[in-house]
Amino acid sequence: MSELVEIVDSLENKISKVLHKLELQAQANSKLEQELQVLKDKLVEANKSAKDWEEKYDSLKLANSMLGSDTNKTEAKLKINSLIRELDHCISQLAV
Numbered sequence: 569m570s571e572l573v574e575i576v577d578s579l580e581n582k583i584s585k586v587l588h589k590l591e592l593q594a595q596a597n598s599k600l601e602q603e604l605q606v607l608k609d610k611l612v613e614a615n616k617s618a619k620d621w622e623e624k625y626d627s628l629k630l631a632n633s634m635l636g637s638d639t640n641k642t643e644a645k646l647k648i649n650s651l652i653r654e655l656d657h658c659i660s661q662l663a664v
């Protein structure tokens with residue numbers, strides 16, 4: 569009977585250790601999920617910032633080409649034509 573008690577005690581100890589490890593893993597998992605969310609938020613912000621800088625760069629490039637830069641005259645003409653087409657489309661929508 570004493571042997572059976574020892575086996576039960578041993579099993580209780582092992583189960584207790586497993587449950588403790590499970591709790592530690594759950595806490596670590598929770599912490600990693602929080603870190604992941606923070607990193608995702610930073611990535612979204614970095615992508616937004618990169619897009620903003622890209623738009624600023626394109627605007628600057630267009631402004632430089634309008635100031636007489638020979639390198640981007642064709643691009644400026646295409647952009648102006650595109651803007652004119654957009655305006656024409658808006659005007660036609662208003663006329664309807």
